[in-house]
Amino acid sequence: MAVKIRLQRHGKKGRPFYHVVVADSRSPRDGKFIERIGSYNPNTNPATIDLNFDKALDWLDKGAQPTDTTRAILSYKGVLYKKHLLGGVKKGAFDEAAADAKFEEWLKAKEAKIQGKEENLAQTKAEVKKAALAAEAKRKAAVAAAVAAKNTPPVEETPEAEEATEGATAEAPVVAEENAASDAPAAEATETAAGEVTEAAADEEKKAEE
Structure with missing residues (x-):
């Protein structure tokens, strides 16, 4: 009977975990097995491996063949290295x-x-x-x-700023009126002087004719 060390799937869809079992190679993957020797949970980081070291080594000595994944697990836990060292002891190295x-x-x-x-x-x-x-x-x-x-509400003008604006607006016409009033006498004086010059010129022309 060919014996395999392989994984038996458990868990739910998308989050599986596995039992490490020794089974007849002719049995279905999730079918009957001879012995369970550990478990493997790839959902953690690093993966969680619980393995009966002595039983795994014993089954390897009996000729059980691991699958690729279980071979990696046995190597990670040192079972294959231990088997190699025991082979060296048997050879007398x-x-x-x-x-x-x-x-x-x-x-x-x-x-x-x-x-x-x-x-x-x-x-x-x-x-x-x-x-x-x-x-x-x-x-x-x-x-x-x-x-x-x-x-935050928009910034509104304060009453002081509004009064200052109104005051500046009110003062503008007053200043304009004052400027107009101050310009009036100057205009009258200019008109008077112009009239006097015109009269003087007329007198001179009259005397010249005489």
Whole structure:
């Protein structure tokens, strides 16, 4: 019987999650399975993987073949690397203590990498939230300014300004009349002087004729 380590789909449309199962390769994807050894939730970032490490390693030793996705999951959790190290122990390349030391070193590096990714994601999320809050505050300020401008009444002239305008208008004819009155005697004097000059010229002409 060919045995597969594969994913069994659960969840609702658009938000699936999966069980990691060991099943007969001839069974339907979501049909009967031999054993459930973990779960995989791709809806989180990073994805949440819960895996029974020892059972997954045992089934690999028994010859179970993982699908492409479950192979990636087993590699991510270190099951394939552990299997590789145990193969080296069987071949005599190194002892079991050295294999365990190598695996512990790999685990520490993996955890540090995961931790760094989570911190970067958290920082990015905080920056996005901060930018969104700043944009929202700017939008609210613009709306408030628009509302204030709409509700502000137009500027009206004060009574003092109106009185000053009326006073200036009333004074204009008075000044014009005064100027006209002051110009009248000058005009009369000019007319008198012109008459006298005309009479003097006439007398001179009369004397010349005599």
